[in-house]
Amino acid sequence: MLTVDFDRLGLRAGERVLDMGCGAGRHAFEMYRRGADVIALDQNADELSTVSEWFAAMREEGSVPAGAEADVKQGDALNLHFPDGEFDRIVAADVLEHIPEDEAAIAELARVLRPGGTMAVTVPRWLPEKICWALSDEYHEVEGGHVRIYRGDELVAKLERAGLRFLGRHHAHGLHSPYWWVKCAVGVNNDENPLVKAIHSVLVWDIVKKPLATRLAEKALNPLVGKSMVLYLEKPEG
Numbered sequence: 001m002l003t004v005d006f007d008r009l010g011l012r013a014g015e016r017v018l019d020m021g022c023g024a025g026r027h028a029f030e031m032y033r034r035g036a037d038v039i040a041l042d043q044n045a046d047e048l049s050t051v052s053e054w055f056a057a058m059r060e061e062g063s064v065p066a067g068a069e070a071d072v073k074q075g076d077a078l079n080l081h082f083p084d085g086e087f088d089r090i091v092a093a094d095v096l097e098h099i100p101e102d103e104a105a106i107a108e109l110a111r112v113l114r115p116g117g118t119m120a121v122t123v124p125r126w127l128p129e130k131i132c133w134a135l136s137d138e139y140h141e142v143e144g145g146h147v148r149i150y151r152g153d154e155l156v157a158k159l160e161r162a163g164l165r166f167l168g169r170h171h172a173h174g175l176h177s178p179y180w181w182v183k184c185a186v187g188v189n190n191d192e193n194p195l196v197k198a199i200h201s202v203l204v205w206d207i208v209k210k211p212l213a214t215r216l217a218e219k220a221l222n223p224l225v226g227k228s229m230v231l232y233l234e235k236p237e238g
Helices: 026-033 045-060 102-112 126-135 152-161 176-186 194-209 212-225
Strands: 016-020 037-042 070-074 087-093 113-124 165-172 228-234
Touching: 016 026, 026 037, 026 045, 026 087, 037 045, 045 070, 087 102, 102 113, 102 152, 113 126, 113 152, 126 176, 152 165, 152 228, 165 212, 176 194, 176 212, 194 212
Parallel strands: 016 037, 016 087, 037 070, 087 113
Antiparallel strands: 113 228, 165 228
């Protein structure tokens, strides 16, 4: 389930890209499939091990263009061990809401992006996230959980203060907001609740089959209650 629009990001084969806070690797895999040279960075060694295995499987089955490379790196968002201007494109998906010192992390991302390069930053959207917090403390009061809810203009301002130019935004995953509201209402770990199971089945059907009905529903819901806000930015040249 991708959140970033890679055409809008401007990703091209052969470019060096960073997936900062890659998690299970969904965006890293897609960038690799498109022929980019990918570094998937995260703090979680177990997740990185799985991502590395998937990179190897993609190579073995021939699902990536010749010459494309991918590797994993364990690291800290506040101290990226890369030279200035190392990457052509950067993705930071669902990361900043977990970091207390978010402006320090943003400064590091801006530093390692080359002049003229672009970045996609995704965070939970204010309204859907606010409803989740109101319904359940358990949703966010966990180790490593969400420490803030961003308003769009607030996050844009933080990114611009780091020297990035705001290019635009969109919202994604409108079908997922109701799912999380129900989970928060009945207990975030109560996966056996009949309504939770029913909505989850619809989401899996949508991801696997991409039927027209759910695609149209999500397109209509995204501007209203899309769970993710996606920002696109550029590092000015000169």
